[in-house]
Amino acid sequence: MQVFKLYFKLLRSNKGILIMYFAIFLTVALVISNAQSVDGNNNQEAMKEEILTITIIDEDQKSFGNGLKEYFSSGNDIVDMEYDEQKILDKLYWRKLDYALVIPKGFEESLLDEDVKDMTLKCMKVPGYFDASFFESELSLYTSKLTSLLKAGYSVEDAQKQLLDLQDEQTKVELATFVNANQNDKSTTFLAYVPYLFITLGMNGIGLILLTFNAPLVRARMECSSTTMKTRIAGLVGGILLYGMLLMVTVIVVVAIVSKGRIFMDVRFPYFLINMFGMLLFSLSLGFFTGTIAKNQDAVNGLVNVLSIGLCFLGGVFVPYEFFGDAVLKVAKFVPTYWYAVTNTKIGAMTEMTSGLANDIFWQVGLVLGYALVIFSVTIVIIANRRKQTA
Amino acid sequence: MVVKIENLVKRYGDLVALDHFNLEIEEGEVFGLLGPNGSGKSTTINCLLALLEYDKGTIEVFGEEMTPTSYESKKNIGVIMQNVAVFDELTVYENIDYFCGLYIKDKNERKKLVEEAIEFVELQDYRKFRPKKLSGGLLRRLNIACGIAHKPKLIILDEPTVAVDPQSRNKILEGIQKLNQEGATVIYTSHYMEEVEQICTRIAIMDKGKNIALGTKDELKGMIDLGETISVEILELPEAVKEEIAHLPHVMNVTYENHLLKVRFSKGKHNLIRLLDVLKEKEIGFAGVHSELPTLNDVFLEITGKELRD
Ligand SMILES: Nc1ncnc2c1ncn2[C@@H]1O[C@H](COP(=O)(O)OP(=O)(O)O)[C@@H](O)[C@H]1O
Ligand SMILES: [Mg+2]
Numbered sequence: 273m274q275v276f277k278l279y280f281k282l283l284r285s286n287k288g289i290l291i292m293y294f295a296i297f298l299t300v301a302l303v304i305s306n307a308q309s310v311d312g313n314n315n316q317e318a319m320k321e322e323i324l325t326i327t328i329i330d331e332d333q334k335s336f337g338n339g340l341k342e343y344f345s346s347g348n349d350i351v352d353m354e355y356d357e358q359k360i361l362d363k364l365y366w367r368k369l370d371y372a373l374v375i376p377k378g379f380e381e382s383l384l385d386e387d388v389k390d391m392t393l394k395c396m397k398v399p400g401y402f403d404a405s406f407f408e409s410e411l412s413l414y415t416s417k418l419t420s421l422l423k424a425g426y427s428v429e430d431a432q433k434q435l436l437d438l439q440d441e442q443t444k445v446e447l448a449t450f451v452n453a454n455q456n457d458k459s460t461t462f463l464a465y466v467p468y469l470f471i472t473l474g475m476n477g478i479g480l481i482l483l484t485f486n487a488p489l490v491r492a493r494m495e496c497s498s499t500t501m502k503t504r505i506a507g508l509v510g511g512i513l514l515y516g517m518l519l520m521v522t523v524i525v526v527v528a529i530v531s532k533g534r535i536f537m538d539v540r541f542p543y544f545l546i547n548m549f550g551m552l553l554f555s556l557s558l559g560f561f562t563g564t565i566a567k568n569q570d571a572v573n574g575l576v577n578v579l580s581i582g583l584c585f586l587g588g589v590f591v592p593y594e595f596f597g598d599a600v601l602k603v604a605k606f607v608p609t610y611w612y613a614v615t616n617t618k619i620g621a622m623t624e625m626t627s628g629l630a631n632d633i634f635w636q637v638g639l640v641l642g643y644a645l646v647i648f649s650v651t652i653v654i655i656a657n658r659r660k661q662t663a
Numbered sequence: 664m665v666v667k668i669e670n671l672v673k674r675y676g677d678l679v680a681l682d683h684f685n686l687e688i689e690e691g692e693v694f695g696l697l698g699p700n701g702s703g704k705s706t707t708i709n710c711l712l713a714l715l716e717y718d719k720g721t722i723e724v725f726g727e728e729m730t731p732t733s734y735e736s737k738k739n740i741g742v743i744m745q746n747v748a749v750f751d752e753l754t755v756y757e758n759i760d761y762f763c764g765l766y767i768k769d770k771n772e773r774k775k776l777v778e779e780a781i782e783f784v785e786l787q788d789y790r791k792f793r794p795k796k797l798s799g800g801l802l803r804r805l806n807i808a809c810g811i812a813h814k815p816k817l818i819i820l821d822e823p824t825v826a827v828d829p830q831s832r833n834k835i836l837e838g839i840q841k842l843n844q845e846g847a848t849v850i851y852t853s854h855y856m857e858e859v860e861q862i863c864t865r866i867a868i869m870d871k872g873k874n875i876a877l878g879t880k881d882e883l884k885g886m887i888d889l890g891e892t893i894s895v896e897i898l899e900l901p902e903a904v905k906e907e908i909a910h911l912p913h914v915m916n917v918t919y920e921n922h923l924l925k926v927r928f929s930k931g932k933h934n935l936i937r938l939l940d941v942l943k944e945k946e947i948g949f950a951g952v953h954s955e956l957p958t959l960n961d962v963f964l965e966i967t968g969k970e971l972r973d
Contacts, residue, residue, distance in 0.1 A: 274764040278750075285752035489748035493809070495731070496712050497765035498738040 274499065275485075275507025282481045283515065289480070293472040298526070301465035305458050305530065324370040324407050327353040327360070334380040339432030340373075343414065348407070357396075357628045364398050365617055371404045372396040373411070383422055397621060459531045460620030463544055466523055467551050467589050467609045471580040474555030475562045477515055479572040482508075482563025516556050520548060543619045543633055550640035551612045557648040564651045583609045608643040611636045664726065665690050665817055665848045666711065671720035673706055673872075680706040681717070682872040688850060688865075693843050695863030696852040697959060699971055703872040704852040705745055708821045711850075712742060724817070738766060741815030741847075745822045747806040749794050756781070756790045759808050766813035780812035783838060800831030807835065811842065818842060819850045824858060836862050856959035856971055868959070870967050880959065887965040889915065889957045890930035893938060896950040897924050904945050911937050 283290070326348050330337030341350055353360065355374060363369035374394040382391040393415070397404040414435060421431035485491070485508065494504060524545075527535050535541050558579065566572045584590050586600070587609025596604065604610040615636040622629055666688040673681040680703050688694045696704050709715040711722055713731045722729045724736045749758045759777045767773045781787055784804035794802055803823060811818060820839065824832045840862055843849050853859050859866055860880050868876040868883070876883055890913065900919050908924075909917045913931035917924070928934040935954060942949055963971045 273768075274761060278753075278761055281757065282750070282752050484750065484752060489744065489746050490750060492709075492714055492744060493742060493748045493762060494765060495714060496737060496740065496742040497762070498734045499765040500732070500734055 273507065275504050276510045278485070279481055279508065279511025279515070282484055283477060286476065286480050289476055290473055293476060294469065294522075297465060297469040297472070300468070301462050302530070304465070305461035324348045324404070325351060325368065326371045326373065326407065327351050327369060329353060329355045329372065329374045331355065331377045332375045332379045335428050336380040336383065336432070337375050339429065339436075340375070340414070343432065343436055344407075344410075357626065358632075360396055361618060361621070361629075361632075364396060364621060365614065367398065370398065371407050380428060383419060384428070395623070398617075457620060459527050459535050459538070459544070460540075460616065462527060462530050463523075463548070463620075464589060464613060464616050466548055467555075467587060467612050468580055468584045469523065470519060470548075470551050470555035471558060471583060471609075472576055473519055474516070474552070474559040475576045475579065476559075476572065477519075478512055478556060478559025479562035479566060479576070480569060481511075482560065483566055483569065483572060486563070512556055512560070516552050519555075520545075520552055523548065539624065540619050540622060543622070543625070544616070546633060546637055547612060547615045547619060550637040550644070551608070554608050554640050554644040554647070557644040557651070561647050561651045564654055583607055586610065588613045608640045611639050664688070665692075665724065666850070667721075667723040668707070668711065669721045671707070671710060671717055671722065673703075673710055673715065673717040680872050681710070681720075684720070684869075684872060684874055686867060686874060688848065690848050691843070691846075693839065693849040693851060693862050693864050695859035695866040696850065696869060697854070697856060697859045697866055697963075697971075698852075698869030699854055702854075702869040704854075704869060705821055706872070707869075708744075708819055708850070708852060712740070712819070739816040741810045741813065741818045743807050743810040743818070743820040743823050745825065747794070747802050749802075749805055749809060751794050754791050754793055755786055755797075755805055755808075758794070758805060759812050762809040763812035776812050776814065780808040783811070783841075784808045785834070800827045803827050803831065803835065807838070815847065817848045817850070821852045822854070823851075824853070824855070832858075854971065856963075860959060866959070868963060868966070870963070875966050876962060883959060883962050884957045887957060887962055888929040889961050889965065890928050891934065891957070892925060892927050892955045892961075893935055894926075894953045894955070895924045895938070895942070896922060896952075897942070897947060898922060900924060900947065901945075904941065904947060907945075908938065908941055911941065 326344060328337065328341050328344070328350060330341075344350060351369070353363075353369075353372070360369065360372045364372065372395065374396075376391055376394060378388070379391050379393070382388045393411070395408070397408070417435055418428075418431050421434060422428065426434065495501075524535075527544075531538070535544075562572055562575050566575060581590075586604050587607045588596070588604060589609055589612075615633055618629060618632060664687060666686065668684060668686040671681050671684040672679070684703070684707060686707070696707065698704050706715065710717045711724070711729065713722075713729050713733065724733070725739065727733060727736055729736060750761070753761060756777065759780050760773065763773050763777055763780070767776060781790065784807055786801065786804055786808065789797065789801060789805075794805065797805060803826075807820070807823060810820075818839075824835055827835065836858060839849055839851065851859065851863060863880070865879055866877070866883060867874050876886060878886070897919075899922075905917055905919055905924075908914065908926060911934075913928045913934055915927045915929050917926050919925075926934075926938060935952075939952070960971045963969075
């Protein structure tokens with residue numbers, strides 16, 4: 273208990289630097305997530321002119337699919353792809369694809385037959401990406417008009433032809449409403465910056481405290497005392513874990529504010545948490561490592577700057593991947609922040625949990641945890657070796 | 664027996680820091696470990712506290728073998744190391760409370776003990792100060808308070824007065840004697856013979872990792888022939904007179920430097936009278952006359968052939 277309390281007293285005396293890094297994180301994350309998030313009032317025309325790369329996978333193989341492709345092929349680039357969720361997500365991730373639409377088997381029948389339950393088109397997209405959102409609004413407009421025409425007695429082919437003819441008369445009103453509904457995606461953008469917060473605060477908030485705690489003079493005094501080594505270590509570990517929880521809670525509070533509370537109802541929320549938890553443990557073990565190898569505060573500061581900025585740049589936290597060359601990408605795959613970012617994007621893009629996505633999250637978060645475990649073990653080995661040497 | 668060290672050998676690489684060192688300390692003693700810098704005092708203390716592994720020998724504290732996990736023994740030991748060991752981030756009060764808390768879990772009891780320790784080292788006015796704001800003497804007192812707040816039965820102080828002003832030093836020495844009167848056994852290391860002479864009931868003199876002499880200060884001084892050193896201020900001393908003095912009974916050695924005649928006598932009577940008679944007879948005028956009894960430095964000098972302080 274003494275050591276546990278000491279941990280927070282020492283944290284208190286380092287609050288300046290902790291607040292500083294928190295402020296940097298908050299500024300960068302908020303400014304950028306606001307700048308990147310969807311803004312319905314600007315550049316509608318400009319956005320419209322963008323050519324989207326879309327794949328429409330027609331599992332139904334009826335006339336509806338062909339009509340749809342024809343309708344959207346003007347102004348967009350329609351590519352053919354196999355239905356491989358993994359490949360599609362990868363392409364979306366690298367922005368080689370803006371939108372993937374799957375027409376499930378039996379879709380056309382469900383449109384025509386009142387008795388068959390309505391089916392939905394399945395989509396995969398880059399979250400918060402304006403162009404994709406624009407496409408989506410057009411799509412929903414298209415299907416709702418089509419349904420009305422079908423109800424009025426048109427055949428599918430005729431209805432689609434009608435719509436094609438009317439293509440130029442699209443309204444722009446729906447666009448604005450659609451954009452608002454999509455604002456939650458600020459959360460995804462914001463959460464992408466979490467590694468920077470965790471790494472800087474994890475390394476400082478653990479590294480600096482361990483440095484003080486392990487200073488040879490006070491350590492000798494503690495070793496002379498009747499408090500067992502186990503108790504002392506337990507106190508430290510408890511302090512570190514509670515500190516980690518506080519970091520996590522802080523992020524959740526900020527995301528709640530950013531999303532205006534909607535994050536708590538979001539299906540993606542638990543998965544975001546899992547991904548963050550992996551990153552958190554990685555950062556904590558990095559802090560443990562730092563506090564063990566650093567000789568003084570300057571060394572801690574140096575390590576924090578090099579590792580936080582290095583990992584965040586290489587991991588694609590600060591720079592979007594589309595600016596990366598192939599060589600950089602290869603290196604990036606060895607960086608845990610990269611896997612955090614990939615997972616964050618995938619979770620951001622999801623509308624419902626699929627087994628493929630669950631599998632991805634499991635492996636990618638597992639990978640980050642693996643890194644955490646390796647760093648933790650290396651540190652333990654360093655400590656054990658040092659004991660032998662001084663003994 | 665509170666402490667028993669037998670045949671302790673500690674090497675740092677090729678350097679033999681402790682060379683078959685032996686020591687026994689009884690309850691209630693203020694035991695002094697006197698030796699020049701590098702003689703192995705701190706190494707002895709660190710081995711005794713199981714902070715260091717050693718190459719050979721046995722160490723017992725309170726009748727039990729001392730190991731890093733001797734937590735029962737550690738409960739009753741208080742340690743004040745050579746270098747101040749406190750947290751710069753904590754206040755005076757918080758520091759004492761933290762280190763006391765490593766021994767005393769009960770909050771109320773601890774509060775009382777911490778207050779007592781603060782009063783003991785007279786840091787009442789500095790409770791909320793951080794160590795960086797304290798002078799050297801106050802810092803040393805804080806260092807001591809952190810080591811004794813839990814009222815240990817055995818208190819180990821390794822050179823606690825280094826770089827301390829004379830006033831704080833006296834306070835510290837008085838404090839140690841008071842702790843002893845309250846029942847604590849004390850081990851005190853120093854390279855200042857005056858301090859050790861002043862407070863220690865028994866003294867071991869160390870050199871090069873060996874215990875070269877052991878006893879009370881009188882016993883130690885009794886070990887050497889030197890009885891007294893008489894110094895006389897003389898403006899001019901002819902060589903012939905110096906020769907004559909050198910041949911007086913009991914004279915061990917004569918020096919004349921900077922108008923000061925120093926004569927070392929072995930134990931015997933009438934040394935001063937005989938010396939002054941010679942001076943009067945030769946009509947040599949003199950001013951101040953001082954007689955000094957032997958010090959522990961003389962003991963050290965006689966055994967090792969060098970001064971305690973280089
Ligand atoms: N960690 C160490 N590594 C190597 N040599 C050491 C170490 N600590 C002390 N020594 C050497 O051991 C000898 C005894 O040192 P020490 O016990 O500190 O003496 P004292 O406390 O009496 O001044 C000295 O010669 C010192 O240089
Ligand atoms: Mg020493």
